[in-house]
Amino acid sequence: MSLAPAAALIEASPVGMLLTDDEGYISFANPAAQVIVNLSARALLDAPAAKLLGLPASFSRAVASGEALSLYDMSVAGTSVDVHLTPLGDAGGGRLVSLYASGSARPIAEGYDTGRSVVGVAAMLAHEIKNPLAGIRGAAQLLEGGSGDQARFTQLIQTEVDRITRLIDRMESFTDDRPLDRAAHNVHAIVDHALGLAEAARARGVAVERLFDPSLPPVLVEPDSMAQALLNLIINAVEASPEGGTVTVETRYRHGVSMLGADGRRRNLGVEVRVIDEGDGPPRELVDHLFQPFVSSKATGRGIGLALVDKLTIDNGGRIQFAREGTPPRTVFRLLLEVAP
Known part of the structure; x- marks a missing residue:
């Protein structure tokens, strides 16, 4: 031969x-x-x-x-x-x-740009909490003045309080350092669950294509948190896609990819899940900060989604990577997940 x-x-x-x-x-x-x-x-x-x-x-x-x-x-x-x-x-x-x-694969736990993150926390909290509080105060003043439209103002107060609660809930997710209850799971069941949750978020005629390798071994994850990470990536990909574009979710096996865990045991990160979109990708100046909290290229973005994906992936023993690949270039987020022993 x-x-x-x-x-x-x-x-x-x-x-x-x-x-x-x-x-x-x-x-x-x-x-x-x-x-x-x-x-x-x-x-x-x-x-x-x-x-x-x-x-x-x-x-x-x-x-x-x-x-x-x-x-x-x-x-x-x-x-x-x-x-x-x-x-x-x-x-x-x-x-x-x-x-x-490898593109940009910065774990939050490594403490990159801590000063920037702390400033971002303060600025984001000031902005995000002051806005609903102003609405609550205004509605309360109108109620005090005896306006006849009390039901609408009461609903506004409830809505804004709920918005503050959701913000605090998202913040608390970064402080939860309890170990996840990981077990062997079929990666495609988790991906399908995330795609089902993302169905309601699809807009502008964006198609979703599945390219699954049916021979993949089980992965060692906590399925709900992993589905949440994938859901965030898929929604981001849909929002970044041009009208009529395609988001591709692909699974495949990567030979020879492993890492040493904190216990000194080598972990096989051979299962890869890729979420690919045809959008323009993030600005170059943000690429090195994508996985830090409160960094976003969206005008209305909170900068929490990718940071949370990074944390959930690390908590599940995996790793996330970003790259721009292909001709024309496409945005690729890779999740490298641990193969169940």
């Missing part, structure tokens, strides 16, 4: 691929890797991968021991990438280093 087709696929792949020997010295780099690293193949050959890519000591140890390793949000030549190290073993020896452009 000729290896020419496989070689052609590697050359054309949008994923950066480096081959190294057992000591981590680069022996091959496909064009995508050359673009990410911003060096030619000649400059890459025989260079130590760990030093050239600026990777931590854990990468060198994994190379030396022949272990697989995944590193997320590594800055390589100014580009944020996920780095996956795979020992080739019987497939010719050496190591395969895959470089995936």
Whole structure:
């Protein structure tokens, strides 16, 4: 069997691929890797991968021991990438280093831009609570004056109080650090539930396309919180879509994607759920802050939705990533979920 087709696929792949020997010295780099690293193949050959890519000591140890390793949000030549190290073993020896452009995947828990978030909290609370309070005060004054339209003013007071209550409820969701009761669940049942909840939010003739991989293993999640995270992503995608556009919800398996948990156990994040829309995407200046609370590109946005999705995904042992991909470019949010043992 000729290896020419496989070689052609590697050359054309949008994923950066480096081959190294057992000591981590680069022996091959496909064009995508050359673009990410911003060096030619000649400059890459025989260079130590760990030093050239600026990777931590854990990468060198994994190379030396022949272990697989995944590193997320590594800055390589100014580009944020996920780095996956795979020992080739019987497939010719050496190591395969895959470089995936990771987009923006900032966990809230890492405390990015804390000052900005605190200022955002104060500004948002001042704005969001003062508005309904002004309405309540005005309605109360009209009632005090003996207006005959008391039922309408009473309803206004109830509506505005309910609005404040919902705001406080959303705020409280960020302070709930109780561990979730996770168990093995069919990811497609959760996705279908979220799509059913989002049906009422569809507008402007936006179509929703399902591309499901029926062979996926169960995921280790708490289903209600995961459905809530997906619902937020789907509603955002529908709202960002042009009239007559399509939102695609896709599931697939990602080989070799794993993370070390706080308990030191390696978790397989092999199930991927993607929510894709054809909108223009967020402004560039917001991309690095998408998952921080109170950051929004919408004129009426609260900046809570994506931050809550990020928290719920992390609480479920997963990870969320953002990217703009394809030609023409589309907005892609990826949920990487833990495969149930």
